[in-house]
Amino acid sequence: MLEVRKVAKAFDGFQAVAGVSLAVPRGQIAAIIGPNGAGKTTLFNLITGHLRPDAGAVLLDGRDITGLPPHDVCRLGMGRSFQRINIFPRLTVFQNVQAGFISHRGRGLDLFSRVGQLYREETEALLESLGLLDRSGEVSGFLSHGAQKQLELGIALASEPRLLLLDEPTAGMSAAETRETIQLISRIAAERGLTLLFTEHDMEVVFSIAQKITVLHQGRVIAEGAPAEVRNDPEVRRVYLGERR
Amino acid sequence: MPDLAFLFGQSLSGLTAAMFLFLVASGLSLIFGVLGVLNFAHGSFYMLGAYTTYQIVQWLGRDPGSFWWAALGAAVSIAILGGLIERFLFRHLYGADVLYQLLFTYALVLILSDAAKVLWGTGQLSVSRPPGLTGAFKLWGTFIPYYNLFVLLLGPTIALLFWLLLTRTRNGRLIRAAALDREMLGALGVNVDRLYTGVFVVGSFLAGLGGALIAPVKAVVPGMDVEIIVEAFIVVVIGGLGSFWGTMLGALVYGQVLAFGILIFPRFSIFSVFALMAVVLILRPWGLLGRPLKS
Amino acid sequence: MSGLRRIPWALVLVVAALFVPALGSRFYTFVATDVAILALFAVSLNLLLGYTGLVSFGHAAYFGIGAYATGILMKKAGIPFLLAFPAAGVLAGLFALVFGFFCVRLTKIYFAMLTLAFAQIVWAICFKWNDVTGGEQGMPEIPYPDLAWMERLPLAGQLRTSDHFYLLTVVLVAACLWVLRRIVGSPFGRILTTIRENPERAEFIGVNVRRFELIAFVIAGAFAGLAGGLFGIFNRGVFPDFVYWSKSSEVLIMTILGGIGYFYGPAVGALVLLVLNQQITSYTQYWPFILGTILIVLLFAFPSGIVGALDAAARRLARPRRA
Numbered sequence: 001m002l003e004v005r006k007v008a009k010a011f012d013g014f015q016a017v018a019g020v021s022l023a024v025p026r027g028q029i030a031a032i033i034g035p036n037g038a039g040k041t042t043l044f045n046l047i048t049g050h051l052r053p054d055a056g057a058v059l060l061d062g063r064d065i066t067g068l069p070p071h072d073v074c075r076l077g078m079g080r081s082f083q084r085i086n087i088f089p090r091l092t093v094f095q096n097v098q099a100g101f102i103s104h105r106g107r108g109l110d111l112f113s114r115v116g117q118l119y120r121e122e123t124e125a126l127l128e129s130l131g132l133l134d135r136s137g138e139v140s141g142f143l144s145h146g147a148q149k150q151l152e153l154g155i156a157l158a159s160e161p162r163l164l165l166l167d168e169p170t171a172g173m174s175a176a177e178t179r180e181t182i183q184l185i186s187r188i189a190a191e192r193g194l195t196l197l198f199t200e201h202d203m204e205v206v207f208s209i210a211q212k213i214t215v216l217h218q219g220r221v222i223a224e225g226a227p228a229e230v231r232n233d234p235e236v237r238r239v240y241l242g243e244r245r
Numbered sequence: 246m247p248d249l250a251f252l253f254g255q256s257l258s259g260l261t262a263a264m265f266l267f268l269v270a271s272g273l274s275l276i277f278g279v280l281g282v283l284n285f286a287h288g289s290f291y292m293l294g295a296y297t298t299y300q301i302v303q304w305l306g307r308d309p310g311s312f313w314w315a316a317l318g319a320a321v322s323i324a325i326l327g328g329l330i331e332r333f334l335f336r337h338l339y340g341a342d343v344l345y346q347l348l349f350t351y352a353l354v355l356i357l358s359d360a361a362k363v364l365w366g367t368g369q370l371s372v373s374r375p376p377g378l379t380g381a382f383k384l385w386g387t388f389i390p391y392y393n394l395f396v397l398l399l400g401p402t403i404a405l406l407f408w409l410l411l412t413r414t415r416n417g418r419l420i421r422a423a424a425l426d427r428e429m430l431g432a433l434g435v436n437v438d439r440l441y442t443g444v445f446v447v448g449s450f451l452a453g454l455g456g457a458l459i460a461p462v463k464a465v466v467p468g469m470d471v472e473i474i475v476e477a478f479i480v481v482v483i484g485g486l487g488s489f490w491g492t493m494l495g496a497l498v499y500g501q502v503l504a505f506g507i508l509i510f511p512r513f514s515i516f517s518v519f520a521l522m523a524v525v526l527i528l529r530p531w532g533l534l535g536r537p538l539k540s
Numbered sequence: 541m542s543g544l545r546r547i548p549w550a551l552v553l554v555v556a557a558l559f560v561p562a563l564g565s566r567f568y569t570f571v572a573t574d575v576a577i578l579a580l581f582a583v584s585l586n587l588l589l590g591y592t593g594l595v596s597f598g599h600a601a602y603f604g605i606g607a608y609a610t611g612i613l614m615k616k617a618g619i620p621f622l623l624a625f626p627a628a629g630v631l632a633g634l635f636a637l638v639f640g641f642f643c644v645r646l647t648k649i650y651f652a653m654l655t656l657a658f659a660q661i662v663w664a665i666c667f668k669w670n671d672v673t674g675g676e677q678g679m680p681e682i683p684y685p686d687l688a689w690m691e692r693l694p695l696a697g698q699l700r701t702s703d704h705f706y707l708l709t710v711v712l713v714a715a716c717l718w719v720l721r722r723i724v725g726s727p728f729g730r731i732l733t734t735i736r737e738n739p740e741r742a743e744f745i746g747v748n749v750r751r752f753e754l755i756a757f758v759i760a761g762a763f764a765g766l767a768g769g770l771f772g773i774f775n776r777g778v779f780p781d782f783v784y785w786s787k788s789s790e791v792l793i794m795t796i797l798g799g800i801g802y803f804y805g806p807a808v809g810a811l812v813l814l815v816l817n818q819q820i821t822s823y824t825q826y827w828p829f830i831l832g833t834i835l836i837v838l839l840f841a842f843p844s845g846i847v848g849a850l851d852a853a854a855r856r857l858a859r860p861r862r863a
Contacts, residue, residue, distance in 0.1 A: 048744065074746035086744075088737035099734045103746045107727040109755075115730045159745050283649065337840065343649065344595055345839050348796060351789060352839070355832030363826070475660075475785070482653050516664035523657040527642050530650040 001026040001195045002078075002163055007046050007056030007066075008219075016042040018219035019056065024163070024212075029189060029196045031206045034216035035239070040199040041083060043216070044167050047197075048080050049073040060163065075104075079161030081152045083168040083199075088155075089141030093132055096140050096151055098123045100158025123158070129188065130154050146177040150184070157188065164189070166198035170205060178202060182209060207231070250386030259504030260497070261393045264400030265459050267496040269473055270480040271407065271489065272451030278487025279423045279444045280339075282346045286353035288474025290327060290449050294319045294456025295465045296361055299370045312375035316457035320450050327449025331442050339441075354470060362467055372460040392461060399458070403451075404493055411489065420444060479522045485535020494533055550721075550804075554714045561703035562695070571818055573706045575811050576713045577770045582794045582806030583720055584763035589792075590800035591724055592756045593736030594644075595652045597788055598659025599764055601639070602632040604666065604783030606765025607772035608673055611682045614773075621685030625712070625769050632765020633758050635662070640757035644750045647739075656785060663783040678779030682772050709770055716763055721803055723759065732756055793831070797838060799845025808847050 002024040009017045017039040024030045032040050045051040047058050049070040057066045060076055074080075088096050101119040102108055127133040130150050135143065140151055149169065156164060169185060170178040182205050189196050200206045206213060206227075213230045215223040223233040230236055273287045301315035330353070338346050373379075378392040411417035419440055423430050431437050455473075463469070476499065484495025499518060506517035525532060560572045581603055588594040606628035613624035639658040643651055666673045673679065687704035691697045696707065723729055731752055734742040739749050772778040781787060790813075798809025816834075821827050842849040 050740075050743075069748070070743040071746050071748045074744055080744050082741075086738060086741045088734050088741065090737055091733060095730065095733075099730055099742075100745045102727045102730060103734075103742075108731045108747060108752065110727045111723050111729075112726055114725055115727045116725075118727060155741070155745060334836070341839075341843065344589075344796070345843060347595075348793070348835060349839050351793075352832040352835035355828035355835070359826045359829035359832075471786075478653070478656075482657075486649070516661060516668070519657050519660040519664055523642075523654060523661060526646065526650060526654040526657060530646050530654075 001028075001061060002047070002197065003059040003062075004043075004047060005057045005059070007043070007053040007058065009042055009046055009051060009053050015219050017046060017053075020216070020219070020221055021056075022214050022221065022224065024195055024197050026195055027193060028211050029186075029209055030198075030212045030214065031210035032197065032199045032214045032216055033201075033203070033206055037218075038216040039219040040216055041167055042219075044080070044165055044199065048078060048165060074159055074161075077160075077162040078165065079156035079159045079163070080165045081149075081156045081167060081169060083171055085145070085148045085152060087140050087148055087151055089139075091140060092137055093127065093140050093143070093151055094123055094136040097126055097154045097158045100155050104159040126154055126157055129191075130184065146173050146181075149173065149181065153181075153185070153188075157192075161194070163195045163197065166196065168199055168201060170200065170202055178205060185209070248386075253385050254387035255504045255508065256501060257387065257389065257393075257397075259500035261396055261500075262503065263496040263500030264396050265455055266473075266476055266480050266499060267400055267493055268403065268455035268458070269452055270477040270484075270496055271404070271492045272448035272455075273477050274481045274484070274487055274489070274492045275420070275451075276444060276448040277481065279420055280441055282335075282343070282350070283478070283486075284448070285347065285350040285474060286330075286357065287350075287448070287452050287477065288470040288472070289354050289357035290323050290452035291456040291459075291473050292361060292465075292467075292470035293326070293357060294323045294453030295372075295460045295463075295469065296365050296370070296456075297322050297453070298457040298460045299365070299372050299465050302372055309376045312372065312461070315372075316454065316460075319457040320454040323453025323456070324446045324450035327452075328442055328446040331445035335445070336438070336441070354474075358467060358470055361470075365465075367467055369464040369466050371464055374461040390462075396458060396462075403454075408489065416440070416443065479518055481532070482522050483525050483532060485532025488532060488535040491532050491534030498533075550714075550717075554710060557710045557714075558707060561699050561706060566700070566702070569700075569703050569706050571814065573702075573709050573774050575814050576706075576709050577767050577774060578791070578794065578810040578814060579807035580713045580716050581764055581767035581771075582791050582798065582810045583717060583803070584760045584767065585791050586795050586800055586803075586806045587720065587724065587732075587756055587760040587763075589795055590802075590805070591729060591736060592732045592753060593739075594753060594757070595648075596643075596655040596757075596760075597652045597785065597792070598639075598655035598657070599760070599791055600783050600785070600787035601655075601659035601662045602636055602761035602764035603768035603771070603787065603791070604662060604778075604780075605635050606632040606768030607778045607782050608666065608679070608768075609765070610769035611679050611772040611778040612672065614685075615679060615682050621773075625685075625766065628769030629762040629766040632768065633762030636758045636761025637754070640754045640761070644753040644757060656788070659783060659785060659788060663780055663785075666783050667780040673778075673780070676780065678777055679772075680777035682775075682777055684773060705773065709774070712766070712770065716766055717807075720759075720763060724803060728752075728755075793835065797834075797845055799847035799849075799851075801844055802847040802851070805845050805847040809845065812846060 004020060004022045006019045006021050007017060008015070008019050020043055032043065034040055042051065046053045049065065049068050049072065052067045057064055059065065060078060063076070065073055065076060088099065091099070098119055101122055107118065124133060124136065127136055130153065132147065132150060132154065135147065140148065143151065153169065166185070170181050173181060186209050188194065210227060212225065213227055214221055215230060215236050217239050222239065223230050223236045269287065269291050273284060276282060276284050276287070297319035298315045301318045302311050305311035305314060335349065338349055374392045378395050381388045381390040411421055419430065419435055423440060480495040480499050481492055483498055484491030484493070502518055502521055503514060506514040557572065557576070561569050585596065585599045588596050609631040610624045610628045613619040613627055614621060643654045646654055667676055669675060684701050684705055685708070687701065687708060690704045690707065696704065731747055734745070734747060735749055735752055742749055768782065771782070794809040794813050795806040796809070797813055798807065799805030817827060820830050
């Protein structure tokens, strides 16, 4: 589904991503891990079109999407959530998600219909599955951190993506919230047949749901494989797990 | 084909205008670079610098050196005024939307322009050139007033001093660092509040000095605030908001475009500077020597 | 409370506005025309400012282009108002399309500076192009549209031409505001608010941010142009300062004074500012000083504008008290 070929990106001479390749087949739940500064977020930005790679290519379903702007990438079926909360803070929870549907279904250029009840059913169904339905009318900027992360996920899902990229979906959450969120994500991914690529700092989370793990270090892939393989990889133990234990 | 003497005179007058503009625009650019605010009231500070100079000259009377004391006194007073405004009013708006900050500085423009009318009336006031710089000399067929020569020399001197201040002193380095990354400074334990006030004081000093020095060559009138702020804006946009040498380059370019634009399109000289500004913004929005904003 | 809400207040206001000439005062009609036209101008700006989050320093350009378009067509070409008025919107919209194409490529302060630069270019042209715009002297004596048919309307027979023009203005402004209101309440309007809130996120829900900004810019420019078209006739002349940056700042102040978070906020701002201006300038020549002071009080005490402050007060009153 997603194929990344030797993408590279440097900032002011600092090589943030140095020729990373990876492939995520349809339906897989894949994770990217690596210490801070390994280039995870930059890699996400390259895949989603937020940044243009200096070299290499990104393919979605075999189609070259390198350098396409994010809005085109999104339309081709790639959704994304962010590490830092990235919602529309002065809109209500309902409006946040509804906007995703409006945009995705091509109603954005409709200047004269009334927006009020548009895609109400879809929006409410999605909020329901996220457990946010009872907060539908609240201004999203006032929600708790955990609820905002879930809303973030909801906005991404409203674009009805086939491939979902999640950047640290449980960052800043308590242990209980993390568990809930992970269950939620796995359930939604299964229900919708989503292909998932995520980054995460919580190793428990990663090893519990990922089918494949790619380890980044200093902008390079140092290991890749099933969780068990990665866990036992000596290189990974040295540069990554070694630092943490 | 106009003769060379004429072209020389024209470019020299552009150069003189550029030096005044540099003085004012560098303060504007400094404040933008550090505080991230375009201070519309900067032109008002310049105007008040000119009026204060006039006032002090009146008080001191016929004393030959009075102009110099007046210019210094004016620049210092304006610096203090700027510092007070930053400390007691502007500071409370740092968290607000940029639009509100702009509106605040615009409100100051309105208030200060009327305040000047109340204090000094609406007539034209003039300040005579300081003794020793009253005459003119002839060079390649062009008469150059001594005072203009003085300004031509003073501009680069102040630029150089200012540059040394920014690069060789601790505070100067902090200011440059603040222009690059504001959050970092707070994290490093720098007293950002005091730094901001300091920057406002220095910026206002430059505006006041610009006003003081222009008083002997231009009539001191209401409206000079708005006139200069528009020009200074164009200069810093062309040179690069927040860029020191960019401001110098912007002022030089502006001075020449205006001086020669009049020759080439006599009716559209104002047009030429705005068009230049638009072209720069389209091709290099961060200006000739500025840096792109971090996204 | 809910009973009060069901009343179509906008319609009530329009009908009430139609009766201003019945007061018989030339002055009231004059102020009311001024307010109606500038309200449209300010609301059009707010499509950018309050809904899309774009700060334009050059909105007067489109107002002025509209004024010149209608003025030139009616005075020099003798084209009737019925065609010259829409032409103001179309021409201003076209200019907004060309200028906006470049402006939306920039963000924040750079966007604002480029809108200003374009507006000043338009101003310089209007100021100097004597053959077409009348240059510095402007273009006086724009004719009134032919409104003799209004004399046959009930109650309107005895009114002056300026009253007739006022009635026409109220109807046209109300229609324009209705269209703008529909636009901000449409799916398109919702997408604009996502751009205001978070352009980066908007891109990632598939919104082509630049394209939407450009469309909003064109719509705002076109309605500013329509307001300008009316203003030139009302003012009995079109002058270069319609385009000058101080005009842009005036409309910006109206908009913020009223409250950018509310559709009618800018209209209230226009009303308050113009009425205050009329009142205060009859006492003192230092209107700018008063305006500056009002602005500072506003910024520190009521940052969400007059309507925002009223809204907050109403909410406080409406909240049920607990013992």
